Structure formats: C-alpha cells, structure tokens
Amino acid sequence: MPELPEVETVRRGLAPRCTGRRIGRAEFRRGDILIVPEEAGDDPARWAAPFTGGRTIIRVGRQGKYLLLDMDGDAGWAVHLGMSGSMVVHAEDTPADQHTHVILHLDDGVEVHYRAPRRFGRWIAAPCGPALSAVQDRVGIDILDPTLDVDEFANRLGGSRATIKSRLMDQRLVAGLGNIYADEALFAAAVHPMCPASDLDVGQWATLLRCTRAVLHRALGNGGTTFSSYRDAAGRRGGHSDHLRVYGRESEDCLRCSGYVERIKVAGRSTHCCATCQRAPV
DNA sequence: TTACTCCTGGCC
DNA sequence: GGCCAGGAGTAA
Secondary structure (H helix, E strand, O other), rough: OOOHHHHHHHHHHHHHHHHHEEEEEEEEOOOOOOOOOHHHHOOHHHHHHHHHHEEEEEEEEEEEEEEEEEOOOOOOEEEEOOOOOOEEOOOOOOOOOOOEEEEEEOOOEEEEEEEOOOOOEEEEEOOOOHHHHOOOOOOOOEOOOOOOOOOHHHHHHOOOOOOOOHHOOOOOEEOOOOOHHHHHHHHEEEEEEEOOOHHHHHHHHHHHHHHHHHHHHHHHHHHOOOOOOOOOOOOOOOOOOOHOOOOOOOOEOOOOOOEEEEEEOOEEOOOOOEOOOOEEOO
C-alpha cells in the first residue's frame, strides 16, 4: 500500500532513469484508469498516447502520494499508485501481464511499466501545466515539506472535533500519510487515534509532527513497506514490514508499555493502537 | 460523519 | 464461497 515512503522510493528509482529521456512511444492499454480532458471523448487512451509520446520527461517529482511526471511542452501526468500500483523500470521488450496498464517506451530502450492489479490507481493528465496542476485541489502540502512548521501543521489539522487520525489522513490538509503510517505516527507520538484533533495541545502537535516525520524517514531508509504487491522502481520489495511498531500487531504486546495492541475502527479504517500508553480521549 | 463504490488477490 | 484489505471520490 503505497504511502509517502513507498512513492518516494519509487520516485528515487525512476528519476535517474527517466529524467531527460524522450518517450518514444506511450502505450495506454486501458482507458479507465485515465483522467483526461473532456475533449478526449470516450476513448481516453487514444487521446493520451499522442499527448505523451514524443515528449521528454524533464522531472520526476512527488507530492504526497502522487508521482509527478513533468514533460516538456508544459504538460505532465500526476500518477497515483492506488493501493497496489507499481512503476518498474524494465529492459526493452519485457512481457507485460494483464495488470500492466501503461508502458512508456523511452528512447534508450528502457520501458517503464505501470502495473495496478486492483486498478485503484489513476493517471491524471495536466494538459497545459506542470503535473501538480492536475491535482493541486486535492493534495495539500507534503508532510515532509520543510516549510511546513508546527504552527501551520496545527492550524491545518486542528480546529475540528474530527478524530486526529482522520485529519492526518486527509490528503488536502497534509499529504502523504495513509493507514499504516498514520497508526505508526500516532503510536510514536503516544496520541490516541480517536482523540479529537481540537483537543491536542501545543506540545502534542510538535511531538506529532516530529514523530510523523521520523516514522516516514525510517521507513524510507528501509525502502518502504511491502505486505504483498508493493515494489520499488527496480521491482524490489520494501524492507520496512518487520519494523512496524504497532500496525498489524493486533493483540501482541505493546512495544512501549505493559499494555497490548488493540484493533479498532476509526473513520471506517482498521486502526491499531495501545489503549494504555496512547492517551485516550476523555 | 458515515457508508458505499471501485477492483482483485489472498486468505479462511 | 465469502470476506477482507484500502485511497479517494461521491452519495446519503
């Protein structure tokens, strides 16, 4: 389940292989993952291929969970991996299975395969601007953006009685966290996931921001978390699964106190936390 | 704020 | 055979 560390790992793998390369041919093998301008009509894949082929990739960026492929001619793609997507660099003429929905054939023979078995991923076209312009209304400041300070973090997420976990996962407020790392961050900060966001005090906001970033950096250092399908740009699994401290550890001992990890539902998502050392809402 | 939808592989 | 996982959009 690609969240920020996984998407950033993919980006770091793709960038050196793709930046400055011309896309000789772009193969869009199915249209239903594409979000393109209305004038594309009912055959988005047919619109997307010439829009992409022949252009040069000038930057591979990321904001939150979106990969941003900027191309020359002021155009781009914001690519979301959904929960099972991968972007893998292959040699020329590598066979693709039925889950491979996009193949970019680069001018040096490299192929970039976008695979998304569960098809939750999307390619969102930016027809006349950088890739980010296609998604800027749905993705807020990246949680690792150094210009995001504690005050702004608290301003964005606080001011609502909604649970802190649902606020942390709202990509429009702060982008990058999904279900796994929201649980990990809240555990690290010893904040209960059901705590109303507006109840956090100044110290807790500071701790939460610091812990969230530490959790993400640690996961990045391990190449992300793989449970089943996630792969980096070289097709490798992530190594962080064994380092998770609370996610997926239902009824096991808490790693910080004498309590145990329980699994509850918060905002409709399965949530792992320690009811003993993560301060529960009053 | 909650519930449903999309989709498929993996598991019981 | 059915349920679960989950990001994000939408509907109730």
